[in-house]
Amino acid sequence: MSGVPTRPLGKNGPEVTRVGFGLMGLSSYYGKPLPIEEALHALDRAHELADVYDGNEELLREWFERNPEKRQDIFLATKFSLGALPDGTTSRDSSPAYALRACEASLRRLGLSYVDLYYCHRLDGRTPVEETIKAMVELKNAGKIKYIGLSECSAASLRRAHNIHPISAVQMEYSPFSMEIESPEYKLLETCRALGVALVAYSPLGRGIMSGALRSVADFEEGDFRKTLPRFSVENFPKNLELVDSIGKLAVCKGIHPSQLTLAWLLAQGSDIFPIPGTTKVERLRENVDSMFVELSQGEAMQFRKAVEEANVQGDRSSKELTEMLFVDTPLP
Numbered sequence: 001m002s003g004v005p006t007r008p009l010g011k012n013g014p015e016v017t018r019v020g021f022g023l024m025g026l027s028s029y030y031g032k033p034l035p036i037e038e039a040l041h042a043l044d045r046a047h048e049l050a051d052v053y054d055g056n057e058e059l060l061r062e063w064f065e066r067n068p069e070k071r072q073d074i075f076l077a078t079k080f081s082l083g084a085l086p087d088g089t090t091s092r093d094s095s096p097a098y099a100l101r102a103c104e105a106s107l108r109r110l111g112l113s114y115v116d117l118y119y120c121h122r123l124d125g126r127t128p129v130e131e132t133i134k135a136m137v138e139l140k141n142a143g144k145i146k147y148i149g150l151s152e153c154s155a156a157s158l159r160r161a162h163n164i165h166p167i168s169a170v171q172m173e174y175s176p177f178s179m180e181i182e183s184p185e186y187k188l189l190e191t192c193r194a195l196g197v198a199l200v201a202y203s204p205l206g207r208g209i210m211s212g213a214l215r216s217v218a219d220f221e222e223g224d225f226r227k228t229l230p231r232f233s234v235e236n237f238p239k240n241l242e243l244v245d246s247i248g249k250l251a252v253c254k255g256i257h258p259s260q261l262t263l264a265w266l267l268a269q270g271s272d273i274f275p276i277p278g279t280t281k282v283e284r285l286r287e288n289v290d291s292m293f294v295e296l297s298q299g300e301a302m303q304f305r306k307a308v309e310e311a312n313v314q315g316d317r318s319s320k321e322l323t324e325m326l327f328v329d330t331p332l333p
Helices: 037-048 057-066 068-073 096-110 129-141 155-164 188-195 237-253 258-267 282-293 298-310
Strands: 007-009 015-017 079-080 082-086 090-091 115-120 143-150 167-175 198-200 273-276
Touching: 037 188, 057 068, 068 143, 079 096, 079 167, 079 198, 096 115, 096 129, 115 129, 115 167, 129 143, 129 155, 143 155, 167 188, 188 198, 237 298, 258 273, 258 282
Parallel strands: 079 115, 115 143, 143 167, 167 198, 198 273
Antiparallel strands: 007 015, 082 090
16 A cells, blocks of 8 residues: 555664554454454455554465465564463473474465564573574574564563674554553663664554443453453453543544554654554454554643553553563573
8 A cells, every 4th residue: 555654674674564463363362263254355455554464374374375466565474482281371482493493384384485574472581582583593594584573572681682683673562551661660662772673562452442342341252362361350441441531532632533543642652663453343454554644743642641641550461471471581591
């Protein structure tokens, strides 16, 4: 789509659209998966409107097989290191052997010879980050990936990784409900900017709460993992809607949807911020893309931040198990 704003993904990185497309909800986690034809139609519309990120790999294989000529239009990211064990707990493995093996498996599922951006989803806390990055460099030199990224790492791990090879992007949850990236305690956004690393903001709409359509736990379908998140508990959900409603009032004054205002505000935090909202609805795709053309005055941006700072957000953004995997440091090599 011509005219869509783009920026380099990190220092000397490729030009990508400011708003991407997170695909997790098309086939998992957010209730019943879409029928495949609906999901593929959503990808068709995403191709018309913006670049695609993330890794629902089998679904993407189907789309690429139907649209082989469009591969060159897509900047595609996928990840490795997180997995589910038979007992339902989450495993982490950022070892070199697993990085190489996981990439081969992803390419096989995608039916592709390379991915553009390859993230280490979580550092395992056992493997020195230098060893992980060296394996990713090996993948890059083999032409299987083009750019290297990390997700939810610590500032120290990012610096150590960047000493081995330039990191193009760090993925982190960033929304009015998740502002840790800005925290002086973690210094992750500060470090990204010092190194010239882009920040890819996943769940920028607070896992859908900023849409305004979710008002209680009863609004979630069976199998929607948000039912398990502390932020959406019966006790916390009503309190968190206060921030949604505050931003909703600002959006009404602006004449746009609250989700568009939220994305526009995140974009206004810097040209190095790349939100990747997910959706299963084609009409929401159009809204998300249009957010790139929303201009906020300094006063409007300040009003938005004031609403965020005055909010009393309740509940962690992840389960206790996943929260313990955030901002991980690794042992020295």
